Amino acid sequence: MSVSFKTPVTLVMGRMNNEVAFWNHDKGEVTLLGSLRGVELIDELRVDKEVRGHLALASFSYYLIKAVDLGSKGGSYVISEANQLIKLPSNPRINFRNFNGWYTIRNSFILIGNPEVNEGPYPLVCPYRVGDTLFINVGYANEDDLRNLISLMNILRNNAEGGIMTVTTMCRIPSMPVEMALILGNRYLMVRTFINNAVPTSGSKYLVIVTSGGNIVSKYSVNTGVLDALSDALNQMRK
Known part of the structure; x- marks a missing residue:
């Protein structure tokens, strides 16, 4: 499954009604992508007085893609420039105007869940840019x-x-x-x-x-x- 957004954009990903969901901070809209194996590892998306979800993504000029975990239960992981699987920085109270402390994603999927703790399958979020559009492929990896x-x-x-x-x-x-x-x-x-x-x-x-x-x-x-x-x-x- 995949979804695309025009940039600049800031998104919150989570689980809503047992489906993978993205909330577009700039438009105030929720996009549902459907269910997925391992979806239970994704924290619930809530859009009320305070937005809650599993992780946030942002993309703006110069093809940058940044991400931060939102204090999720299972965590979010990426392959670092040192070629290791590392945990994304976590901040449950993010500022959608300040991206200091967010991690820059470079040619890596984002893994949902800790393979040392959680049983698979594990949801995958794979973001990339083409022109002024942010594309996100979503899938899962087995254990x-x-x-x-x-x-x-x-x-x-x-x-x-x-x-x-x-x-x-x-x-x-x-x-x-x-x-x-x-x-x-x-x-x-x-x-x-x-x-x-x-x-x-x-x-x-x-x-x-x-x-x-x-x-x-x-x-x-x-x-x-x-x-x-x-x-x-x-x-x-x-x-």
């Missing part, structure tokens, strides 16, 4: 896929000394592909998976590729055993 993603990031980060690692979520694509890349000299390792289980995909769940000088050295296309495939790929990187 095994999310744990695999976290393990893959941890292993790559632990092997990134002397190199460069990046993690990018392609929010424009409904299946929300996540690409993890490790560059060591002229060698390049890429792992790609699809984190949004709400959208069916064809082909394998995981793709692992190692190149050297632009030439493919090894390629793994698997649905299970991705950690073993990554271990083999890292051995290829070290040769």
Whole structure:
């Protein structure tokens, strides 16, 4: 499911009547997107004397997208520039005119719920900008896929000394592909998976590729055993 808003805009996301909902602060309107697996992890949206919800999003000039958790029960998490899953800053009493303390979202989904505490599936919010429009794809990740993603990031980060690692979520694509890349000299390792289980995909769940000088050295296309495939790929990187 997806929704779009003209910018500048400030939104509050929450659950209303068991549906994913966004309240547009600038227009005072609520948009309902429908139900979703894991929707019970999203805090209720209330629009009365004081607006309450799970998280707030804002987007304005220069393609910036900012977010803050609203003191939700399960929390909100993003992939940081250090390639780790971190908790969004939390502030239950936000000022819709002051975005200090809000986190800048860069090529990352927003995960609803704590995988160390809450059982899956986990709702996903994936915002991106095109021109003056903010688009938001919404889906969910199952527990095994999310744990695999976290393990893959941890292993790559632990092997990134002397190199460069990046993690990018392609929010424009409904299946929300996540690409993890490790560059060591002229060698390049890429792992790609699809984190949004709400959208069916064809082909394998995981793709692992190692190149050297632009030439493919090894390629793994698997649905299970991705950690073993990554271990083999890292051995290829070290040769």
